[in-house]
Amino acid sequence: MVLLGNFALLVALVAAGYAVVVGVAGARGRREETVRSAEGGMKAAALALSVAALALVVLLLRKDFRVEYVAQYTSRDLSTFYTIGAFWAGQAGSLLLWAWTLSLVGVAVLIANRTRNRDLMPWVTVTIGVVLTFFTALVTFYGNPFRTLPVAPPDGQGLNPLLQNYGQWVHPIALYLGYVGFTVPFAFAVAALVTGKLGDRWIRSARRATLWAWVLLTAGILFGARWAYVELGWGGYWAWDPVENASLLPWLAGTAYLHSVVVQEKRGMLRVWNVALAVAAFALSIFGTFLTRSGIVSSVHAFAESSIGIPLIAFTVASVAVGTGLIVWRLPELRSPNRITAVVSRESSFVLTNLLFVAMTLVVLWGTVYPIVSEAIRGVELSVGQPFFNTLMAPLAIVTVALLGTCPLLAWRRVSARHLRRNLAVPAAIGAAVFLGLALANRGRHLAIVGVLSLGAFALATATTELARGLLARHRHHGEGWGRALGNLFAFTPRRYGGPVIHAGVVIMLAAIAVNVGLKVERQAQLAIGDSLTVHGTRVTFTDLTFEQTPSKFALVGHFRITGPDGERLGTIRTEQAEYTGQQRVTEVGMRSTLGADLYVVMNEVDPRRRVATVLVFHEPAVFWIWTGMVVIVLGGVLAAWPWRIDRPRGGLALELASEEVEVVA
Template sequence: MYFSDIGIIALILATGFALYTVVIAVLGAVRNKAQLVASAKLSTLTVAFFLLLAAAALVVSFLTHDFGVRYVAQHSSREMPWYFTVASFYGGQEGSLLYWAVMLAIFSALFVFTSRRAPKTLVPYTLATLMGIELFFLIVLATASNPFVRVPVAPDDGNGLNPLLMDPGMLIHPPLLLMGFMSFSVPYALAIAAMVTGVLNNEWLRSIRRWALASWTIQTAGLLLGAWWAYHVLGWGGYWSWDPVENAALLPWLTTTAFLHSAMVQERRGMLKVWNLFLVIASFALAIFGTYEVRSGVISSVHSFAYSDIGSYFFTFLVIVVAFSSGLFLYRLPRLQAEQEFDSVVSREGVFLFNNLLLIGITFATLWGTIFPLVTALLRGQTMSVGAPFYNQVVGPLIGVLVLAMGVGPLLGWRRTSLAALWRNLCVPAIVTAVCAAILPIAGVTNVVANIGFSICAFTATAILYELWRGARVRHAHGEPYVLAVYMLFQRYRQRYGGYLVHLGMVMLVVGIIGSAFFQVKHDAVLKAGQDTSIGGYQITFMGNIDMQESDRETVTAQLRLWSNGQSQGYIYPGRIIYRNYGNQPASIIPILSSGLTDLYIVFADYQGATEATLQLFINPLVPLVWYGGLLMLLGGLICWWPERRRVARVAREAAPKAAQPEAKGVVA
């Protein structure tokens, strides 16, 4: 028996238990039988076990070079290092779908272990929904996209991994992004359970928010790593090209960001219930849309798989999800009435709603640009697409206003804010912004749009730091040193101050985007041995090409000597790797030299023998801030998500009569 046979058996058994879970969980809920619900939980864990077994069987097939498995032969070879061989597990369509299913099973198992924190009535329907989604993936894996299919005659060696995937980023970016897409399933399942049972109060909201925050954090990491990978592998000098698949990964992140903000309004004021439910459903639907887009190949992208009939499966599933969710949503609409109304536009909830509208505007613009080729092909019979200028002109201003609103929101109170309080809170950020706007032209920032963008970022960063300083000052007045005071703010109000870190990281990221978008310098040079060129204070001397031949590849590197301010900085080696098994497809070796907040980025574009090279040189200002800002956003997300320790005093306060409790402070995510 081959390991692939074990994998097939495991998939069949997982399918049977998933179907059993759907049926028995619904029966347990309808008949109010705790034993049936307990059986559904155990069956969910069994599905996770068999899917992990299937995944292990595929990994072992890769490691043992079982090229009788078609998927193994297509995506690995004997020359590959073991870690890339393992990563080949999710390097193609079939394996990535299995990975999706495995992670969904793991998250479903985690929900089982933490289900005591969710409302009891929601648990069986949540399990049924999760296993319903799982059942779809298992059916696809068993029929249209089985990774364990064997070929009649096994080749001696495989094709190897796609050259663009032979990078350390392969070990972490795809699994994180696929996990991010999958993770939106749990909030969606909770939303379906809430609509089925009618439990649409704040208890449901608290159950779903932590899962949504986990999804947001995972997807943030996936997007950040994807941008980093594109920057140091694809060789075009940038990190985000508004590629359709990049956009598809961004869409559910945007709607979940909107939900995390509007959820606070519902919890605090009992408002935006309809909006929150819509955002949760939309996030999952957009995640499935993104998966469909990659699998179907209907939209051209460097990330897409080849055209496949599997796209019809996902399109059908997407239609079912939208139709079923919309039906439940309309059925429960009368029970989603707001408990209060907006008292004033100049309030924290007013800014949160405005933020949501901006995020949805960005989502719609990005979605429209992504599906525009499909729309034009359908209506006009020819495919037309939009490029980066469309997104920059439409999305760019919306992001600028969004960053500005991020700075204003924390300075406003709930319900309403008086003009005197508004001016008192905005005074310091406004002064800093005015000074920044005046200094930037003197410093050489003559571009008006860039000046406005930097000034907005200065306002928001100042507002966040000012709010942090005010909180620390209050604690310092009671005897705490400032360092301890800041630590205690994050310790005791994690969601609020973790959210401030997310906002501050977003500001840094936007500053990096503005710097690299408006002030990038590009220079093309064709050099012969001994010739030099210069860019941004650097002098580069071409010493010749180095050609290395291996059994499955050819590596050509240009030897460059780098000078800065008249001093030698050593040698750098941009290059190209040509993989023979992939039709001599090249992959770039891109040296990136960071000096302060500026990158020197060199691409080896072409060569003629050993004595001539075509180079593309870039000076990318402020790009490191994109990575630093992204890491700060991740840190803030983790702080928000991290569970607070239970304290006896808190339990006592919750048990005390409500009238005796002090008014709770606002929380910002």
């Protein structure tokens, strides 16, 4: 199997390289056979990488500890579920997963474009081929998962207990697919730039892949935040850790791209923005891998430092350089014939959105690389810390919510004041009402949070009216029932109405984060059995400390009784401090969740002989709504990306127009 794995990697490397070299030859010589042969190379690479991946799975399942990777990340007592999950627990396997999924995405692109976009495809193949060759080379030479040990150890080191969570099956895979997916718009952008076909065809061809990449990246990030909250025991979900930022950077650029391309599709404008954002989203995905995998910045993710950083950063720089070079070369042709005609219009609001996302990207990028830069220049590693991000990102997030409430109501080209007033009236009234209501209810306290919440209510009202109006229009003009109208709303104009759903989710999430950050309470105390601690009116009493022993772990379990402000019993919570054999200590968080707030209990220091523990208790308001917002975001993304099948009326264009005609006349 080791032999087969290595051989398959070699075949994949040669085939991917073949796709690049032959692809360039075919594109330059305009020979269709040659181009198709290059595409065959990509398919062969995908096949070979599939064989390599299968070989690794077999080795893992056999617990073949001769193989270094298997010995490092599995052990005899590890369940099958996590044994397969160990595939991407370490660097070598992650790189293989990356290359493998990229090759599969590449083949999907080839199949989708078998008879379409034949002018762009040679360069799309070459671009994906270059990225694939790079990653296959990394797997083969830098992080080979098939490397063997001279002597097989009797047992493996086992999987990090933090990774023994079903999240190991969701979070990394979703993130990788998201990262990998951004290669597709990049490849199409390069193809458009090289061939000079700079219309919006490249955007539409890459659209579905990009939307899915975005949905998966979003889901990966959000799931990671939840995982951190539930598993890590520090009472938070986002710490501006470099590895978290690594996933946020391509997400910000990708989100800007998805917004910006709408303008090119609709009005043929913002073309320079779009190619630049496609390049940025891709380059930042690679840069994210660099941050995660190079060990250059210290991070809670604590992956081993490795020699892989240099090729990754070189590849990031090279892709930015190639992208920039191509854009500069095509600059004269990229200029749009259309101009923005009014200061306040949908077009200008999209430019504003772009600027906002670019600002956020730069803030996160600077905060993340500052330690590296400071170490290089002054020899000291200085971290900017969370205050830097919070101070700069919070206002940008507030601006985002304000834009979310306003921009979707603007019309293309120019805005008529009368319509704008009419459209804004209801959301603005709702926002004002919420502000007054909350401010009075809180007697003027927490005004900042009340402000954010009312802004959120305003934006939420906008998103809801968008959906409601669309629904009403379909119901009224097409005579559809409400359920059918809702279905058709997404089926006919998925992005138009997937958008407001995503926006609603973002607003719910950001507002909940504001509440959580503003009203979170944290208490720590050393408690003996029978002692208690009161947090935000809730009393947490330490009732017992017990021990649990299984073959793989030894755990100290704390039992707590929860009582409400009026002494009513709210149940019990258990929290654990476990030591896995040969691994680090892991805390199991005790939690009581309600719609309003979570009670979050962790034991830090435990003295089993004196039966005393340092207990950390958090009152975490609105956390449920953070997760709800996240789910809504992902749901909206799926609605927008879903390949809806529309039953077009038969009889061609005329009938289709006929139904639209009726709509106008009615």
